[in-house]
Amino acid sequence: GDSVTQMEGPVTLSEEACLTINCTYTATGYPSLFWYVQYPGEGLQLLLKATKADDKGSNKGFEATYRKETTSFHLEKGSVQVSDSAVYFCALSLNTNAGKSTFGDGTTLTVKP
């Protein structure tokens, strides 16, 4: 079946440090890939997405590139801020599966001033 594996957390960084959260996937078809962010007590917000191989999603300084050859979609940011502290979920979605999403377990990021 389809699955998403994320780097285990928690991740603690100092402000302005570089961030990488690894995400790899297995899928029976050609998925769309997503990163969601969840702040405490809130629902999920779409951070960025990529719908085909070699696409790069970007938003708020975060980037991720859809790598079909390595089945990866790693999240990166060059300089994190305290306000980036949240839980990050990698996910995939296949149009052939009623649009269901498969989520990774989430990675908690804490950025210290």
Add this chain to the structure above:
Amino acid sequence: GAVVSQHPSWVICKSGTSVKIECRSLDFQATTMFWYRQFPKQSLMLMATSNEGSKATYEQGVEKDKFLINHASLTLSTLTVTSAHPEDSSFYICSARKQYEQSFGPGTRLTVT
């Protein structure tokens, strides 16, 4: 666009009572909505897929008689937790599908005493 609301945002109820949670797509029509459950520090667990005008599709292990889902219109799905027990306490999140993306509601915190 693609805004999803949930009501209530939090609810406390007594054991044995029923609780209804609403999920609305505010600026688009959604033939498919999803209901998730999230335990503290864990990922989202898909409970069911709600299809407008038809019966919901429940994931394995989810009791359909306990978690009643109704998708009466293209903008509203409801989840009713019947005869709630303390173990049903959780964070319930809905999402509405638009093309290959999901937009998530802010979540409902249910506490059963």
